[in-house]
Amino acid sequence: MSHPHPELTLPPALPDGGLRVVALGGLGEVGRNMAVLEYAGRLLVIDCGVLFPEDHQPGVDLILPDFDYIRDRLDDIEAIVLTHGHEDHIGAVPYLLRLRRDIPLVGSQLTLAFVEAKLKEHRIQPFTLAVREGQTETLGVFECEFVAVNHSIPDALAVAVRTGAGTVLHTGDFKMDQLPLDGRITDLRAFARLGEQGVDLFMVDSTNAEVPGFVAQERGIGPVLDSVFADSTKRIIVASFASHVHRVQQVLDAAVAHGRRVALVGRSMVRNMAIASELGYLTVPDGVLIDLKGVDSLPDDEVVLMCTGSQGEPMAALSRIANNDHKVSVGPGDTVILASSLIPGNENAVFRVINGLTRLGARVVHSGNAKVHVSGHASAGELLYCYNILKPRNVMPVHGEVRHLVANAALAVQTGVPADRVVLAEDGVVVDLVDGKASVVGAVPCGYVYVDGSSVGGITEAELKDRRILGDEGFISIFAVVSSADGKVLAGPQIHARGFAEQDEVFEDILPDLTRALEEAAAQGAVDTHQLQQVMRRVVGRWVSNRLRRRPMIIPVVVEA
């Protein structure tokens, strides 16, 4: 297995007849999935998603794939193929379409409906081509065959891309539930046929490659919900992902079975389920849905609230309910079900919600104490099936952190794929498929692109570092007006501090020293304001370090008058 190395340089030109693959996101993180295929001078984009920030990226709203690699080649893009409707696969489409509005979007009916709803908020009306499993479409030089896959959202597709350089099979996100609710299984017969025909490069979801065995069935959650519902004598609140149509379906079915009615809570939940129901992916039994306003007029044991916030997002309904800060209230005897995974990094927030609900007297059922969630991604056991049925000539693990990619690569090798044909690439690494062999040939710059308020890409690591210092250490601004004639301090110095135990008062102590230091500096010929500012920074910095043991950001301003 070839490890990506920091010493990788820009790649040579793609040889004639070769296929190039560059991921601009999703290889090294779980999110912002985006792969760019190039053949004969033309490009095909597969997915264009967002990544959600971690705590060391304060204030950041979203993280995008880095479009720089294709910024000058937008006109070469034949289409964006969207494998399914999750945010980490479609969320960055509006930002790419801002660069070129008429790139066609290709995907299944539900995927396109979700992305169109999102684009509407950005006031973009896209060009779309809806496809179904089994269908083949020629997108410029790329012949794309779409294959059904099973995932935690309906209507997900893998795509086989045929070019003169060979066939690439990209799974998107998938698992292999053999008895899914909608009967739409990952099409292993198509995988087998593609394998017979020859898959030259298999780009395969790595998210669960470290997890041994097989993902349990979605269908298994129904009986668990049923028994929790049967045990509940008061209100039931279920939280899950706003796009998890089948999970919501099972909640609706359980509600009907137990004579309860369901109110959907949360904008994205309401919007997505309206789409899913209109398109026939969600079957809403007659009369089961009620408006949130109608909840209070029903007895507690006839109510289910289906809401977002299962990851402890502070502004979502569930967190606010747990904080007793929402029109929906929870009390002793109520049951809350977190029918969702616990995404790493969200533990503290989720446990805060669980503790809050527990404190209010609710029973909290979650994946830690009941089988109310199954993953959407193939575990190691399922991946082994895929490798064996496909017998791909080359493998490129996608979608995951480095640990996931490496674990997936090891599985490929275990099934007999030669180690030198398993390509470990991170974002920006350039992989060429030439003469039937895939290899790393270089890398292009590929950074994190932060969306922050109205700024896209303006925030860099430097600003994030500033924010971390501001958040951890606070800041001090110092202001003085000095005479341009004799350097005497005419006004100030004034100190303003934030984030300190003792606010401005304690800093009074330093003012006489500061004035003295300024006037001494002026007396010694330091007349320009920049030098005087450095004097103020030094005096205050040293004092704060000694007295308060802190290293805040210090902004000194000297004005001459």
Place this chain on the structure above:
Amino acid sequence: MSHPHPELTLPPALPDGGLRVVALGGLGEVGRNMAVLEYAGRLLVIDCGVLFPEDHQPGVDLILPDFDYIRDRLDDIEAIVLTHGHEDHIGAVPYLLRLRRDIPLVGSQLTLAFVEAKLKEHRIQPFTLAVREGQTETLGVFECEFVAVNHSIPDALAVAVRTGAGTVLHTGDFKMDQLPLDGRITDLRAFARLGEQGVDLFMVDSTNAEVPGFVAQERGIGPVLDSVFADSTKRIIVASFASHVHRVQQVLDAAVAHGRRVALVGRSMVRNMAIASELGYLTVPDGVLIDLKGVDSLPDDEVVLMCTGSQGEPMAALSRIANNDHKVSVGPGDTVILASSLIPGNENAVFRVINGLTRLGARVVHSGNAKVHVSGHASAGELLYCYNILKPRNVMPVHGEVRHLVANAALAVQTGVPADRVVLAEDGVVVDLVDGKASVVGAVPCGYVYVDGSSVGGITEAELKDRRILGDEGFISIFAVVSSADGKVLAGPQIHARGFAEQDEVFEDILPDLTRALEEAAAQGAVDTHQLQQVMRRVVGRWVSNRLRRRPMIIPVVVEA
């Protein structure tokens, strides 16, 4: 079970002959454990630990129990009983001794050695009384019998406190490994005897009460280490907690078995293992330990590095090794073992370390893929044994978040403890044991006390909120000098911003508007600097919100000249 309620008021006076228990930390969080027992006007403190901050507490070094409840009663304290040497049980002792230096510390030999090393750094020499299991000491009005318990640090003790009001048994932290490395099991014979004599209030560790079944044996980790060592042909790095003497023992033993030598890395690891070895808790085979400097002269397959940083702490050895920023380097073929739990909230940091090490080519073995860690806290199955052998008259779950306390309470009830004798209390809740019945009688204020640089308790929620705003949104300071005569702007306005995509430059756009707004305000009679500052804040705030979609902290300063 009585849930704590926010409407609790200050408690009435403790009835004559009654016993009062107030936890000043540890009930509602995992950490800063501290309980205060009161009888006949005298106080006994059990444990005095720290809590480590979460991400929403930026810049905070440590969180202490709230000593306010006992601040005016320091002279009533007979002693501080320390159940074991973990930071969350001893870490706040220096801060309590700062208030009264001569409070006696009572604990086992190893516990006292660890706390004395810590106090030495604070330049405090304590009064101590070393005790052993089986021993009974009269501490003023409290007769204390010490009972051996098994935990993830040697020499841990439970304490039975006898008073005229009845007997309290406090477990400290414990589990019930039946074949511990040192043969020192949790003394269920003593528990049985105490039960026969009558335990009126059982204060019991709740940390793992949600976890079904039993904790696996520490001894089971040896064979796993052995097989990982056998598979390793290059360097081995093991990371664990710096106080986990038995884990380190097993690493030393595995090293000897495989012809390797061990360098301890990290100040606390070196210090604690020196203490443990000197006191006979750690058996160091001859010649197995080497200095870190000696590592480079040994072949890779003769080296083990035993270090801290298993929680992804950014400054610890392991994180720096993973970042390629440490004198110890890791490369292809090396093995890293994280022999530790993953404490909730640390996932992102730990996974960053695992990804970094994986990227460097190392094989990373951790509790997610091998049995290299067992917990130190009794699971539900073990707790049931305790309840059944003790048959306590009243139960008060301690040490845990609300969800843990509630789960532990449910176990007590399942074994037949009447629900009205299971007391659910959080920090500050006052529990009185009167006439053999424990009940909640009120609550005293009990906040989080933040250590931040040199400040203890100065930082409040208000400053933390400021810091979160600073970290998420950045700040803008605005300065202007105006004429006291006619309100004309003499110098400035100047804007300085940090944490923004566009730093100061973009703010140039607003300066003309700002000057105009100031002079208009002055013309309309707003002459005091406070009013002018509000004008600046409003103009800049509105502009930043509209143009940048941000809500930073804004500090306007107007000086008259």
